[in-house]
Amino acid sequence: MQLLDYRPDECESLFHEKTEGALRLLSRLALPDPVKHASPPSGFRLRAEFRVWHDGNALHYAMFPPGDSRSPRVIDNFPIVGPRITEAMAPLRARLQRSTELRRKLFQVEFLSTLSGELLVTLIYHRPLDESWRAQALELAEALSCKIIGRSRKQKLVLDTDWVEEMIEVGGQHYRYRQPEQCFTQPNGIINQKMMTWLLAQCVTTDTDLLELYCGIGNFTLPLSQRFRNVLATELSKPATAAARWNAEHNKTSNIELARLSAEEMTAAMADERPFRRLAHLKQALNQYHFETLLADPPRAGLDEATRALAGNFTRVLYISCSPETLARDLATLSVTHEVESLAFFDQFPYTHHLESGVVLKKKAV
Template sequence: MSITPIQPEAYPQLLADKVSDFASLFADLGLPAPKVHPSPAEHYRMRAEFRIWHDNDELYYAMFDPAQPKIPVRIDYFPTASASICRLMPVLRQALQNNEHLRHRLFQIEFLSTLSGDMMVTLIYHRKLDDTWQAAAEGLAQDLNITIIGRSRKQKLVLSRDYVEECLPIAGREYHYRQYEGGFTQPNAHINCAMIEWALAHLAGSESRDLVELYCGNGNFTAPLAGAFRRVLATEISKTSVKAARENFALNHIDNVEILRMSSEEFTAALNGEREFRRLENINLADYTLDTILVDPPRAGLDDATRALVARFKRILYISCNPHTLHRDLQQLHKTHHCEQLAMFDQFPYTEHLECGVLLTERDELCPSS
């Protein structure tokens, strides 16, 4: 995709084109009309990264056009990034340019911002970082009121902490999250809130039921949904995400979630009784009333075994970041379930990407075996 200026005035039509393309792709499934959730047309990305280009005594932010990958495109203003990142960019650039200890062999900068006002900046170098760098970085962090992390090959220097603290307004309540450097977080916070509220609205009234959640990440959906269920059994493979999720449950005073560091394939094998796992030795799966499942898989969608597992549940809430793999999975799930609700969340305006949410219910009254 070429690097071209965004055009907020064109956004409504671009979104309408996406919705039309989605409708054409899924025409064979007879899905209900979707609820479309547009993004803010500007300042919607909570994270951004740039190469740093050195031109004699000047340095500047740069990106590269795939059509001309060796030619840096200078970026002085990046309106897709959050307003706080846009405000910080010129101030940070000038501070780095004026400090030889911080600018020397600086290669890349990554920003992670929040709705709550927290900001983390990762400075990445082609050299080993020393005490002189650390002293200069600590002064910069204090001057700009930001968190700074320094990285180079096989080196990570955390000056204070390696996470930001986010606060998301969800359905009239605030939920607190630690978002770790290097860990996955939803890039568009406004759309993220809309996705969580949509899921919560369609899974409300489940206090006597238990929820299984695969790919739970840092507890993004888990924390708000936990109050709608008796218990939640969640799985996640990333160590960083599992650590963050446990901390986020504690921050939000949630005590009815059990999180397992397992892949979806491993959990499927455990639920089918095909393998025993030490990670499950204190959990009796038979004690759970497993009739609802939430899946938010990577772009590859569901593998065959996980898709078969998901089909055993009475209610399926499927969050997808790839309409094409979602279509493939729904072609199979449509044999046993029908689609009650459909939503589209424009997480990435001005691109072809589209996030989707689907609520499926079993076609008969039989509950899945647990």
């Protein structure tokens, strides 16, 4: 996390500046008018992490300027975090400060919360943790009504579970999500819900199949599964794939298959370049799917060259991007075969230069 330039009165205008910058990058393309989804100016972030600064007997949350580990900025409050984190920050710091056992060589505190009110706190240390630590951490968890994890080098002590459970309504249906610690989840829960709703609205019910790359814990997979005959969702992270599988099973979906493959590996599999044992469990062979739609939510690096070529073969491409620069590069390639049907911007990260975009592309008529 970066230091906060908190300007709530300018939140909407800052978002407008980012969208205008993105449109300049995409200016060579024929674009529809974008839909813009602004974030609340405060209380939107569901995860946060702070270094711990020890100043004599005092203990503070702190952040540091980039490249400067000797100039802590003490954080007394952090207005962008959600209510569950806000409620816990001060009492947690006070209890840590009073406990020699809990504060000793404490290096960092990480918060993971949900819109539905759960909270998981991870305490990271530069020392081994023992039963004395566990006993006091259990008291801390009970006092704050939260889950606690202790971490140090090669050690992880989970006092309850290492995940929180979220409940999100999309298109009139409620979905349960297990969100593990240290798996990527969308940090702005309100904007994430808007992204899910927007994506669902872009898809009509069809008897064709969806291929999803970078599915994470199944954030978009679950609601979109109601629109397609089958969904094959891929993700490289082992814990994220396990969470996505749990989420699919506990939401009683029957048409989602998951495979632990990178986008590059899935592209190779689709081209029949080599067999992958991690696809052997599928209910049907890869060539028996009737894929017409591709959903990709890549990291900031965007799509690699081979995956861009793969996307060119699909009738429709749903692209969620967190980097306007790599989005512009990828769309320059895809515009040879596709045209942009819908465009949306989402202020997932207010007060930063980062911008989330949603693009729907359809195959050009021959």
